[in-house]
Amino acid sequence: MKQIAVLGMPNTGKSTFFNRFTGSHAHIGNWPGITVDLMMAEVKLGDELVEVIDLPGIYDLRGFSEDEAVVRCFLEKTPLNLILVILNTAQIDRQMILPLQIKQLGLPTVLLLNMADEASRFGVKIKPDLLAERLGMPVLPISAKYGMGYETAIVTITRSLQQQSVAVQVEGMEARLLNDQQLMNDQEAVFDGTVQMPSQLVDRLTNGLDQILLHPLLGLPIFFGAMYLIFQAIYAIGTPLQKLFGNGLDWLKTIALEPLLAPLPTFIKGFLIDGLYVGIGTVAAFLPIIFLFFFCMAIVEDSGYLSRAAFLMDALMERLGLDGRSFVMSLMGFGCNVPAILGTRVMRSQGLRMLSMLIIPFSLCSARLNVFLFMSTALFTPEHSPKVIFSLYLFSFIAALVTAAIFKGKFPSQEPLVLELPPYRFPTIKQILVRAWCEVKHFWIWSRKFIIFGVVAIWLLNNLPTNVPTASPQTLSGMIGQTLQPLLAPLGINPQLTVALFFGFIAKEIVLGGLAVIYGQADSGNLAGAIAQQIDWVQGYSFMLFTLLYVPCLSTIAVIKNESKSIKFALLSVFWSLSLAWLTSFIFYQGARFLGY
């Protein structure tokens, strides 16, 4: 199969193009000798099926970052029929070096000038035909976001691909790359008469918005206010949706599943309905909330506000031995910790990366949010539960800050920070919906196997051996709960909750599914009632604090180990988060009891 790679600098709309090009059917591909995951997809171009690979965003093929090394390695090991270089037209003056370098390597190339609409608004004038002639490759202005020029680009890409039946593999790359002076000379020769740039960027919208959003006094309050509103909105819109969805799943169980499975033996029926269906259903009911969360985060990110958050928080982060990027990654971690930890690759200093990886697991990810939404609804009044959730977000921040302050001496960093602040852009509804949808799909596929495994394991532990009452202290789960009691009883965590926490070590998705199975109740309203009968709010909050702070999931640990290339560091992360969780819950629980609650 023919292979196409997509290459470009960060912030050029490369992923937007890739999503449009592949119809967001991409999956993670494995490449020999390359340690990072690359997204790839099969696309039909003309009448042949082609493999398209999305390379990480890089600045320079001669660069020293991990991503730049990955791209070099990829180009030297993979024969390509075509490479698509994407750049932000408005910044062609500094992004041209990438296509010039690729041209030097002799790869068949198509150059896409993305965000052409924005560039003409900023007064950048380009003659694509003349540019194509000078470069010896097709040059096409497009807008990946709005689709302008996209069809023409596809036709050209298809034609270029048909002409290129032999795949090209780069050999001896280092020697062939030009130095700065040669690149500048080439660029001047290519640009003469083809590219006309205004002397500097004038963008009224961005200037005006930055006056307010980056205001020295108002900037931070506005940012935290916006975050607070977003979380309130997710809660306000998401909770009714989740109830509706949960009721639907329940209704399906009563109307279809129970009569259908009635002839089966009790043990198997119990396993299928009370184990699998209820466990998975309880977690699935939270998918609308996760969708809303990613919907909001996509708006914040794609509008350009997220990089402003880095600007606003950098001074504080610097004092903690981190930088604005660590803060942004922690924010991304509120969706899922795993991609956030992968995101630390943009950092060059090992110390900075390690410290960031140590704090990201404290970000309250969507899996934990499920547990908290559920518990707070069960144990608190409707007026109080949003505040409870917000307090957990605060705890999550504080845990990260405390961790950074404690460990900053151990992971020093002197890395300079230069970050682009892109102009503000309006994300399109479709773009946001597609992103949120992909994230939810990813979350579901990713967590499904953990939930199924966890739910099945908990159900079996609760029901084995078969000759004792379900979930009684004589069952396997009862024994686990009892064994761990000396450790967790001082936190107010009972044996049932202990079992859920025990399996939550694998993934937080299991905690809620596990609770549903342990308390063996049909619908989520009853489950909440059952829990509320057994524990009071102090115990519940202590349980939530512990869930928030201890190891997020096995996947996160695995990623931390891979990225830090150190088992010792991964163990440190596990040990530290467990200790912090135990200590926080202990202080809270004993303190609250002491005060008479």
Place this chain on the structure above:
Amino acid sequence: LRDFEAFLDRSYIIENYLQYNRILYQKKIMPNKHLADLKPGQFATILAIDIDAQMQHRFCALGFRCGQKIHLLRKGKWLQGPLHVRVGMTEVMLRHRDARYIAITAIGESL
């Protein structure tokens, strides 16, 4: 053709001027001015980027080049926050302490 000659001439003069200033700067004859000396709203021209090759690549890729005009848009007031600058068509944030690596011409000077 005359335009082109004029252009060559001009770039030659600019390069010489930069070279001259760079020597003054390196010999510390001229008072060292760097990016952090600018006040919001002021601009100057980049004279030299005094940093290791690795970071030079990164700065260069973001549009920081000798002879390029640089505009300071704002400084984070709080705890000596980062600088928000504009070079060419790109807006970038960088830290106060890293701004010291970027030597500039006199304030308000553009080539």
